[in-house]
Amino acid sequence: MENKIKQSGNRQNELVHILHEVQERFGYIPPERLAEIAKKLNISESEIYGVLTFYKAFSLEPGGEHTVTVCMGTACHVRGGQQITDEMERKLDIKVGQTSADGKFTLETVNCLGCCAIGPVVTVDGKYYSHATMKNIASILKEY
Amino acid sequence: MKRISHPNQLNEWKEEIISNLPSYRKTVVISSGTCGQASGSLQIIDAFEQELEKKDLKNDIGIKITACHGFCEMEPNVIIQPAGIFYKQLKPENVPEIVEKTILQDEIIPSLLYEDPATKQKIEIQTEIPFYRRQKRFLTDNNFKIDPTLIEDYIANDGYQALAKVLFDMTSEDVIDEVIASGLRGRGGAGFPSGRKWKFCRDVRADVKYIICNADEGDPGAYMDRSLLEGNPHSVIEGMIIGAYAIGATEGYIYCRMEYPMAVKNVSIALEQARKYGFLGESILGSEFNFRIHIFKGAGAFVSGEETSLMASIEGRRAFPQQRPPFPAESGLWGKPTNINNVETWANIPMIINKGAEWYSEIGTRTSTGTKIFSLVGKINNTGLVEIPMGMTLREIIFDVGGGIKDNKKFKAVQTGGPSGGCIPADMLDLPIDYDTLAKAGSIMGSGGMIVMDEDTCMVDVAKYFLNFTQEESCGKCVPCRIGTRQLKEMLTKITEGHGEEGDIEKLQDLADAIKSSALCGLGQTAPNPVLTTLKYFQEEYEAHIKEKSCPALVCKELIVYFIEPDKCVGCLLCKQSCPVDAISGERKQVHVIDQALCIKCGACFDVCPKKLMAVSKYTGKKKEKIIKQSSQKKN
Incomplete structure (x- = not known):
């Protein structure tokens, strides 16, 4: 991260890139790093806080070991995407945005993955599962 | 190969690529875009490679890995060239048979062919499948021919020829005139004439100008831009370079949403290649024109698709929209004149230059020229991406190209334009599709x-879905959108939960009109459209929810019950075992019963009940009340 900041100079336009890299590296944006980024970019911490909480890509808390994402696009919705989300919430005993008690899964939704023909779509750590049903959710989770 | 520094070298390179093409007897073209990979295309590729290796056919039979072929429902699919045989929904175990029979002995395997749902006829050749036959795939045809990671494939298919023509035979005014004459309108949604937009930006004097490719395809249910970027990224890049030359820009950005990892990857590879071979950078193709393109990965915010928000995002700020004017053509990215077009618009440019404005303007209708790619999704047989000339009717698109409605159900509506669009009912199926008819x-x-x-x-549920979407995605800058969409959503939620009151429809209408006329940016101004169109065309459904507390489509959870029909249930235990809250009782071979007080209406029993029995029904309105009453009496 240090390197990335040095490369980018003191410019706000690098902020989103940097946040992407930090998020990718740590799985979240460690809050204690904000001051460091702010100083290097010569912008305020509150500005960074504003940007990172605005975008869905960034999180200030570490997620679970695996991230389960249910697509909530229109095509998935008319094919029962909401039911899949509900069932995931029951199976993992958490709400969307939370991490299961054993720290294994974080449940998220996404607006559309653009794979509308094969919906409802679920991804786990970026691996796509097509035609999700209430029945096959359990077997998807079992893989992890 | 070194940098191309003259158009002649480009032609020489093209000749060289074509003459060096391996002379395969047959080539297996495998569709492996995001949908394809999600459906298992990578295993199909592996299986073909192993099988060809095993049979020592590697020098004789080629494998070409392309991105999306458009017929997503049939993934993973392959086309065996030169005959054009189309095999659908393959599994790795089909591959040895394909190699043995079709590749070695020219024998067709009927079970792998596409069957027309209307005529039950099996179709061998890809171009003869009705889904493809009625399309005009000018932009998407190359997706069959190009491995998107190989610039050589693009060059062999006339890639960068338009750029060479523009840089050496045309002035920037000529280019703009050509684009204006083509009648091309922006494919991102609003349909502003692209050539005129370019002219505005060109006419502003400035030391630095930017152009942007908007690849933040946020509309749920639309993925044509993903397909173009994954399948033919160089066509978009070539379009941008031509646009930059016409406008006088020296730097460009491709803003791609992070939810499309393969698009980001393929574009990044293509940019790297374009730089290496001299299509980007200093002195492009040996001309005096310099231009760079950067890729910017979005961070997950729908509003970033709005042009002023998108620029704020590139600047490293929250994606807040800005009041227009000033328009980006005057003051855009970092205050400099900026021209933004959508992916599909850029992809049209090389074709317009190569084939001419006259040719292009004859496709489509008078006011909307060219083709448009639609993503045909939802309850339709042939789900996929279709490229059709503007002016085709909805009926032709849905029933001829799309093969009609799934499971022989009745068509109710088609939703176009995502959260900014509306629902068009069955009696408007003969509407010819172009920008103006849809707006009307x-x-x-x-x-x-x-x-x-x-x-x-359920159309009320659909309206609620979209308002839920826009409310969550509202950036919060202006009050009408921030508070108005929330109010709309809450009113719709109230109606779908059976608490609607007399006068709610009028309130919805008033509030929707108010938001439409006062919100700051396109997101807010169009957010009420799903409500307004469903109110206009499906008011009786709202009334059923409000007055009778019933959901005619049997969707809204609070207004329906699940009921096991005693005369149909065979007591197979399937539903009982799948119920997550143990609300179903009954022994094997005895009629099962749902305890309505415990039921959470997840629909699991409905889904698992065997289709031949259909013993689980849904009821709404008075019948629902009766079932609940009976259920509680039995319990006592």
């Missing part, structure tokens, strides 16, 4: 999502 119907073209809905779709 209360919807918009949008980026081209077409979500087909059948009788099992």
